[in-house]
Amino acid sequence: METKKKNAILESTSFEELLNAEYGERGTETREKFEAEAETFCLAECLKEQRRLAGLTQEQLAEKIGTKKSYISKIENGHADIQLSTLFRIFAGLGKRISLTVL
Secondary structure, three states: OOHHHHHHHHOOOOHHHHHHHHHOOOOOHHHHHHHHHHHHHHHHHHHHHHHHHOOOOHHHHHHHHOOOHHHHHHHHOOOOOOOHHHHHHHHHHOOOOOOOOOO
16 A cells, blocks of 8 residues: 555544545545445345344245345345335335435
């Protein structure tokens, strides 16, 4: 790691400064890619946790909503883009409702 970047990371006093040092300022291509991947990861982890809390396997959830286990697995591992309608259907299958907030 280059010295300037390393020093910027070590001198960071907030999470935002750390992200800026590691991935660049908001709006840069690298930072936008990181943010998108982080959101995908968070959604996948939320889905996994809710499925486990519901006591369902990936296969059981897939059967319940009319899809394949492999698709649920891909979503939970962050390897699939998911349509909003499918996301709503998955959480409905878990007995949950989700809401969308635009910031």
